[in-house]
Amino acid sequence: MPMTLAEKIIARASGRSAVSPGEIVTARVDLAMIHDSGGPRRVEPILKRLGVGLFDRSKVVLISDHFVPGDDEAGREILDLTRRWAAEKQVAFYDGVGICHVVLPERGHLKPGMFVVGGDSHSPTGGAFGAYMFGVGATEMAGVLATGEIWIRVPETILIEWRGRLGDGIAAKDIMLALCGRLGMDGGRYQAVQYTGEAIESLGMQERMTLSNMAAELGGQTGLIAPDATTAAYIREAGGEPGDISDWQGDADAAIAEHHVLDAAALQPQVAAPHSPANAADVDAYPDTPVDVAYIGACTGAKYVDLERAARILRGRKVASGVQLLVAPASRRDQERAAADGIMAVFEEAGAKVLTNACGICAGYGNARLGEDITCISSTARNFKGRMGAASSRVYLASPFTVAASAVAGRIADPRPMLAEGGPA
Numbered sequence: 112m113p114m115t116l117a118e119k120i121i122a123r124a125s126g127r128s129a130v131s132p133g134e135i136v137t138a139r140v141d142l143a144m145i146h147d148s149g150g151p152r153r154v155e156p157i158l159k160r161l162g163v164g165l166f167d168r169s170k171v172v173l174i175s176d177h178f179v180p181g182d183d184e185a186g187r188e189i190l191d192l193t194r195r196w197a198a199e200k201q202v203a204f205y206d207g208v209g210i211c212h213v214v215l216p217e218r219g220h221l222k223p224g225m226f227v228v229g230g231d232s233h234s235p236t237g238g239a240f241g242a243y244m245f246g247v248g249a250t251e252m253a254g255v256l257a258t259g260e261i262w263i264r265v266p267e268t269i270l271i272e273w274r275g276r277l278g279d280g281i282a283a284k285d286i287m288l289a290l291c292g293r294l295g296m297d298g299g300r301y302q303a304v305q306y307t308g309e310a311i312e313s314l315g316m317q318e319r320m321t322l323s324n325m326a327a328e329l330g331g332q333t334g335l336i337a338p339d340a341t342t343a344a345y346i347r348e349a350g351g352e353p354g355d356i357s358d359w360q361g362d363a364d365a366a367i368a369e370h371h372v373l374d375a376a377a378l379q380p381q382v383a384a385p386h387s388p389a390n391a392a393d394v395d396a397y398p399d400t401p402v403d404v405a406y407i408g409a410c411t412g413a414k415y416v417d418l419e420r421a422a423r424i425l426r427g428r429k430v431a432s433g434v435q436l437l438v439a440p441a442s443r444r445d446q447e448r449a450a451a452d453g454i455m456a457v458f459e460e461a462g463a464k465v466l467t468n469a470c471g472i473c474a475g476y477g478n479a480r481l482g483e484d485i486t487c488i489s490s491t492a493r494n495f496k497g498r499m500g501a502a503s504s505r506v507y508l509a510s511p512f513t514v515a516a517s518a519v520a521g522r523i524a525d526p527r528p529m530l531a532e533g534g535p536a
């Protein structure tokens with residue numbers, strides 16, 4: 112029976128030769144990822160009450176990223192509890208070296224065909240590696256950690272095809288905001304979104320990760336991209352073993368629930384107005400919108416590729432007076448690589464403030480939270496009311512190119528003229 116990539120992975124994980132959409136099966140997980148916020152402090156009381164331990168400590172990865180660096184007493188206690196649990200349970204633990212969705216693949220934990228759960232809503236990021244990865248709440252996660260199993264209703268696949276190539280100054284974030292605007296935050300119907308087409312194939316892994324991650328903003332359960340040579344090369348470099356990528360391709364004649372075709376070459380820089388990623392429009396819909404804060408951060412907005420893009424705009428330029436540019440590189444490795452390439456120096460010279468490698472204000476953590484009435488343009492994934500700070504703050508979402516250009520202009524700005532101009536001599 113022809114199967115989609117999602118169906119092939121779920122069939123393998125549930126020990127079946129084939130599955131079809133709508134069936135409910137029990138699958139064995141290959142890996143469970145948890146973080147300091149929804150992890151030990153939430154799951155341990157449940158495991159204790161049940162009197163059970165971990166199903167397999169070698170299949171659990173713990174990453175502290177939400178309360179890092181521990182700006183207050185409560186946060187520091189949560190980080191301590193997380194560290195104690197990691198030591199006691201002897202699981203792989205990454206402590207304060209970056210955001211879980213970036214660190215997990217960076218350290219070689221993902222490969223095509225895996226069935227993975229994460230204790231965070233942006234866990235679909237793993238789909239960029241051809242893994243079926245999705246987010247679950249802490250109670251569900253406790254069940255997974257105890258048994259190594261989870262039930263799943265086999266999803267339909269919604270294919271999103273981007274034909275042609277993206278123009279200069281256009282990024283994966285623009286693709287996702289455009290999709291949120293077009294399909295809405297429930298367009299993914301908790302099914303398997305799969306991205307395909309020339310524009311997707313031409314993207315590097317970090318850009319693909321942004322697409323898969325933000326399948327959550329589309330309401331999809333996961334956001335798959337079929338593995339190719341780019342995927343295999345990334346995994347090898349991360350110290351993993353990609354396996355045979357030809358095993359993890361959907362069949363050409365598999366049934367697809369929806370097929371959306373979009374033109375990458377026509378895509379303009381996107382900006383999503385407060386308070387939803389679905390409020391996306393072309394950048395020129397915001398002709399006179401001053402900003403107080405520009406934030407380059409989070410798993411979808413501050414990976415190496417994002418830093419590199421922001422630096423293309425900022426090189427030789429200064430942040431506008433009265434604007435604060437905050438940069439929180441998504442992982443320590445990405446920050447180190449950016450420093451080696453002179454990118455961190457560009458931020459410093461432009462007048463940016465560099466923050467810790469953590470989730471930070473994207474999810475409302477830490478001291479840099481937005482104050483009353485602040486207008487922020489942010490390279491993060493969500494702009495729900497009050498998420499990044501005060502309920503009266505307003506957050507516009509955009510690509511790192513557009514956030515950087517807006518920091519320089521002091522108002523929402525199209526990055527393309529600055530790219531075309533190059534930096535001042």
Ligand SMILES: CC(C)[C@H](C(=O)O)[C@@H](O)C(=O)O
Nearest residue numbers: 148149177230231232233474
């Ligand atoms: C705190 C955490 C559980 C939450 C999530 O699951 O998404 C956070 O990471 C977010 O981005 O909103």
